[in-house]
Amino acid sequence: MKRVLLKLSGESLMGAQSYGIDPSRLNSYAQEIKRSRDLGIQIAIVIGGGNIFRGLSGATQSGFDRVKGDQMGMLATCINSLALSSALTANGVDNVVYTAIRMEPIGEFYDKWKAIAALQAGRVVICAAGTGNPFFTTDTGSSLRAIELEADAMLKGTRVDGIYDKDPEKHPDAVRFDRISYSDVIAKDLKVMDVTATAMCMQNKMPIVVFDMDTPGNLFKLLSGENIGTRVYIDKE
Numbered sequence: 001m002k003r004v005l006l007k008l009s010g011e012s013l014m015g016a017q018s019y020g021i022d023p024s025r026l027n028s029y030a031q032e033i034k035r036s037r038d039l040g041i042q043i044a045i046v047i048g049g050g051n052i053f054r055g056l057s058g059a060t061q062s063g064f065d066r067v068k069g070d071q072m073g074m075l076a077t078c079i080n081s082l083a084l085s086s087a088l089t090a091n092g093v094d095n096v097v098y099t100a101i102r103m104e105p106i107g108e109f110y111d112k113w114k115a116i117a118a119l120q121a122g123r124v125v126i127c128a129a130g131t132g133n134p135f136f137t138t139d140t141g142s143s144l145r146a147i148e149l150e151a152d153a154m155l156k157g158t159r160v161d162g163i164y165d166k167d168p169e170k171h172p173d174a175v176r177f178d179r180i181s182y183s184d185v186i187a188k189d190l191k192v193m194d195v196t197a198t199a200m201c202m203q204n205k206m207p208i209v210v211f212d213m214d215t216p217g218n219l220f221k222l223l224s225g226e227n228i229g230t231r232v233y234i235d236k237e
């Protein structure tokens with residue numbers, strides 16, 4: 001892989017906390033990204049915002065207008081993106097934040113060609129604010145950016161080591177897949193990514209790898225060619 005889109009979950013950024021950003025988890029992510037970047041791989045990143053705010057929960061639990069709630073969620077992804085940018089800079093990793101919603105000077109307004117030029121110049125690219133639109137998620141934002149930036153794969157970092165037939169955190173007998181097709185992910189309604197994100201990757205033949213990002217060393221292993229996580233493949237493969 002020469003260029004990847006890494007999706008980081010906002011929830012994982014909480015570490016052991018129940019809200020917000022755990023500085024040690026953030027720093028561990030930054031170090032992991034630095035090691036992987038040093039392999040010469042171009043890395044673009046999309047971070048979620050679930051550790052701060054999710055539009056759907058805001059609408060159902062607190063009565064917020066859904067669109068405003070989603071906009072709050074997108075701003076949460078910007079907060080996480082700035083935190084990661086700061087941690088990467090502190091670790092000596094040149095990086096740039098692009099936002100899907102115009103908000104200079106917090107980040108530059110996203111543009112595919114500017115982002116590709118930054119990747120080619122060896123900078124880590126952080127794509128904030130998801131797709132910029134309500135009713136989407138950062139999983140869809142990741143699929144979109146992976147496809148747009150012509151990445152070789154979308155790497156979805158999670159708390160578990162791959163895709164299971166049911167939630168392994170709730171069911172000890174859950175069975176893990178080494179490989180699974182996009183259509184099986186959709187047909188079996190596996191809650192690994194939302195259907196919109198999975199369908200986008202399927203239609204655009206974007207490979208997905210789901211892996212445990214919270215074990216230090218895993219991203220490096222994956223990018224060094226080790227067979228970890230679950231690979232989602234095109235049905236005809």
Ligand code: UDP
Binds near residue numbers: 048056071131139140
């Ligand atoms: N969001 C949105 N449009 C997007 C991406 C995100 O409206 O393109 C909002 C949505 O409210 C979502 C929140 O931002 O709940 C945080 O993103 P997400 O839930 O994907 O974060 P994660 O679960 O990965 O932490």
